[in-house]
Amino acid sequence: MASSRPDPLPLTGADCFLRAFEAEVRRSAGASHLSQFVLRLGAGFDVDAFRRLIAEVAEANEIMRAPIRRRAIFGPPLYRLDRPGPASRVVVETHPAQEAGARRGPDADAAGYAHDAGTAHGAGDRVTVSAGAAHGSGDPVGVSATAGASRFGPLPELFGRRLNGRMDARRGRLLRFDIVPRLGPVPGTDIAATWLHMLFDGSGSEHFIEHLAACSADAQRSRVIPIDRGDNGISSPAVAALPAAAGVRGKMAGQWQAYMNGLAARPPRSLAGPLRRQPQELRYRQLRLDGEEGSAAIARAKKMAGFLTPMLFYLAVAIRAHRAVSIRRGALPPSWVVPLPVNMRPKGGQGEIFRTHVSLLWFQVTPEQAQDLPALIEVLKEQRLEAIRSKLVEAGVAAMDFARIAPARLYSHMARRNFGGELASFFFAYTDLFAAGAETLCGAPILDGFHVPSVPTSPGSALVFCLRDGLDVIHVHQRGSITEDELELMREQILADLHG
Amino acid sequence: MTKQELEQTIFDIVRTDILSVDASFTVQSNLIEAGLDSLSLTQLMLAIEESTGIWVDESLLDEETLASVQTLAALVHGQLQT
Numbered sequence: 001m002a003s004s005r006p007d008p009l010p011l012t013g014a015d016c017f018l019r020a021f022e023a024e025v026r027r028s029a030g031a032s033h034l035s036q037f038v039l040r041l042g043a044g045f046d047v048d049a050f051r052r053l054i055a056e057v058a059e060a061n062e063i064m065r066a067p068i069r070r071r072a073i074f075g076p077p078l079y080r081l082d083r084p085g086p087a088s089r090v091v092v093e094t095h096p097a098q099e100a101g102a103r104r105g106p107d108a109d110a111a112g113y114a115h116d117a118g119t120a121h122g123a124g125d126r127v128t129v130s131a132g133a134a135h136g137s138g139d140p141v142g143v144s145a146t147a148g149a150s151r152f153g154p155l156p157e158l159f160g161r162r163l164n165g166r167m168d169a170r171r172g173r174l175l176r177f178d179i180v181p182r183l184g185p186v187p188g189t190d191i192a193a194t195w196l197h198m199l200f201d202g203s204g205s206e207h208f209i210e211h212l213a214a215c216s217a218d219a220q221r222s223r224v225i226p227i228d229r230g231d232n233g234i235s236s237p238a239v240a241a242l243p244a245a246a247g248v249r250g251k252m253a254g255q256w257q258a259y260m261n262g263l264a265a266r267p268p269r270s271l272a273g274p275l276r277r278q279p280q281e282l283r284y285r286q287l288r289l290d291g292e293e294g295s296a297a298i299a300r301a302k303k304m305a306g307f308l309t310p311m312l313f314y315l316a317v318a319i320r321a322h323r324a325v326s327i328r329r330g331a332l333p334p335s336w337v338v339p340l341p342v343n344m345r346p347k348g349g350q351g352e353i354f355r356t357h358v359s360l361l362w363f364q365v366t367p368e369q370a371q372d373l374p375a376l377i378e379v380l381k382e383q384r385l386e387a388i389r390s391k392l393v394e395a396g397v398a399a400m401d402f403a404r405i406a407p408a409r410l411y412s413h414m415a416r417r418n419f420g421g422e423l424a425s426f427f428f429a430y431t432d433l434f435a436a437g438a439e440t441l442c443g444a445p446i447l448d449g450f451h452v453p454s455v456p457t458s459p460g461s462a463l464v465f466c467l468r469d470g471l472d473v474i475h476v477h478q479r480g481s482i483t484e485d486e487l488e489l490m491r492e493q494i495l496a497d498l499h500g
Numbered sequence: 501m502t503k504q505e506l507e508q509t510i511f512d513i514v515r516t517d518i519l520s521v522d523a524s525f526t527v528q529s530n531l532i533e534a535g536l537d538s539l540s541l542t543q544l545m546l547a548i549e550e551s552t553g554i555w556v557d558e559s560l561l562d563e564e565t566l567a568s569v570q571t572l573a574a575l576v577h578g579q580l581q582t
Contacts, residue, residue, distance in 0.1 A: 185539035307562045308538040348520035383556075388542045 008078035013401030014356040015198045020403060023353040028459045029280035036194045036452040037205050045189040046446035046486050047179060051092050053216055058087040060223035063354045065089035068169040076404045091176040100156035136159055139143045150288040152448060153184020159192040163454055164281045167196045174199045201356040202451050203343045206435040208353050213438035227351040250397035259392055260418060263364050267419045269333035272460025272481035274421025280457055281479035286472060287491060294470030297498040305377050309429035312380040314465040316373055317497040318428050321490040323370050332367045336425040342393055359396035361387050373497055427455045427462035434468040450474055507573040513547045514569060527569040554579050
């Protein structure tokens with residue numbers, strides 16, 4: 001247990017960047033910029049042990065319940081580790097399968113709809129659902145019993161709804177868990193952890209799962225998760241590794257901005273169109289490739305894109321899925337512009353679990369370049385190599401570090417103006433083996449696990465590819481931005497490219 | 501550049517600029533297990549290119565060639581000879 005209150009902890013540059021997102025999403029869509037991971041467990045899950053475990057870990061780690069706010073008007077935003085809320089700020093809520101919307105059937109959707117406005121159900125539930133996220137249940141959500149449906153059965157619709165909620169950073173409400181028994185063909189338990197994106201990034205959240213798994217297997221293991229304050233006491237390792245001189249960092253940030261301005265010559269057009277005020281109504285679909293089907297796709301990715309760079313294969317697949325919709329709409333964009341999150345933790349150790357430690361690699365692809373999958377992968381390879389060669393990854397960190405002092409609106413305003421109201425064509429992420437170090441959690445085997453990234457109403461579409469005993473493709477989209485027919489077209493295109 | 505010199509060069513690059521490893525890391529340590537990922541691999545390839553003038557054919561990089569500094573050095577040395 002923590003014995004004394006530590007000093008406040010500054011947000012990383014990437015945290016500050018995400019904080020700007022958070023502010024914009026709140027303004028334009030009434031939701032928080034959240035992220036989520038889902039664990040699909042087998043039989044044997046001890047929910048009481050899990051509740052105890054989360055309470056212990058939350059008690060031991062102030063950052064999980066720390067208000068995020070400045071100490072003074074002009075100071076940098078901080079995790080107020082010196083003023084944490086109670087451990088109960090981390091909510092663990094269980095739901096009956098029926099109430100959570102888990103339906104029997106072959107599909108695996110989690111839809112952001114069919115929920116009353118206001119506070120969500122359940123004691124201790126602090127997430128509010130934006131008024132605009134409430135809809136009737138007539139929205140078609142199912143997919144038919146075709147290739148790609150999860151053998152674990154459907155996902156609770158509740159999970160999708162959680163992405164459209166709000167969390168209160170200023171009061172340290174940063175993380176919640178929803179637990180739903182699964183009645184389908186493989187009985188067990190589904191867990192969604194939804195968090196304000198600043199608390200941890202995708203990689204950190206996987207290490208967090210591994211920490212929970214290790215603690216659940218060893219009652220004596222310390223619940224404390226170390227925080228790395230970096231060499232100068234205020235920065236994350238990625239920032240600390242940059243040249244210290246402000247002038248050098250300024251030049252690097254300028255290089256990044258010039259690169260982004262260059263992309264604007266062929267600006268992206270997302271499927272949702274430019275940003276406008278509308279309620280966030282995200283929902284998502286899971287496409288899962290198990291067994292030999294999954295192994296074949298994973299092997300194909302490595303063969304076509306490289307042993308350690310299979311993400312370029314998946315990125316190409318994602319671009320071509322969006323391209324298919326543009327072709328059907330008869331409106332190809334000048335280019336697809338897509339950011340790829342890059343893990344900036346020091347290589348060779350786990351690194352810090354909390355806070356975000358990422359940079360972004362940006363790719364730009366023209367319609368001509370996207371026609372052929374192998375050729376597209378080569379284009380992405382060249383762009384990636386050139387970006388790393390010219391140190392754009394580090395420049396991205398330097399640019400985000402300036403978000404510590406820049407007004408939150410400035411970044412999103414600059415980005416949107418750069419691309420004529422767009423932020424990107426879509427969001428994309430790839431994780432290698434999802435939470436590879438975690439096999440069981442509180443008595444139950446982890447059968448599947450994946451990330452569900454949030455995406456603003458514009459671009460309104462995000463694809464993430466995760467590996468865990470197979471391949472999971474999660475498509476998050478803003479309701480109304482892509483029709484059911486187009487979603488089906490994307491799924492077919494994804495499967496076609498994954499299979500070859 | 502001899503194979504041994506190349507091995508030492510790559511070892512120094514990995515230990516100094518690429519990975520955060522302790523004294524137990526040797527030329528025989530597994531690079532992937534030591535934390536080499538896609539970004540650090542490309543940074544390593546660029547550093548090797550800067551030192552030797554050789555850009556390693558990425559299609560030749562796999563579990564075997566990235567098993568250790570030794571195996572990677574053997575690959576680069578082979579390319580130097582051709």
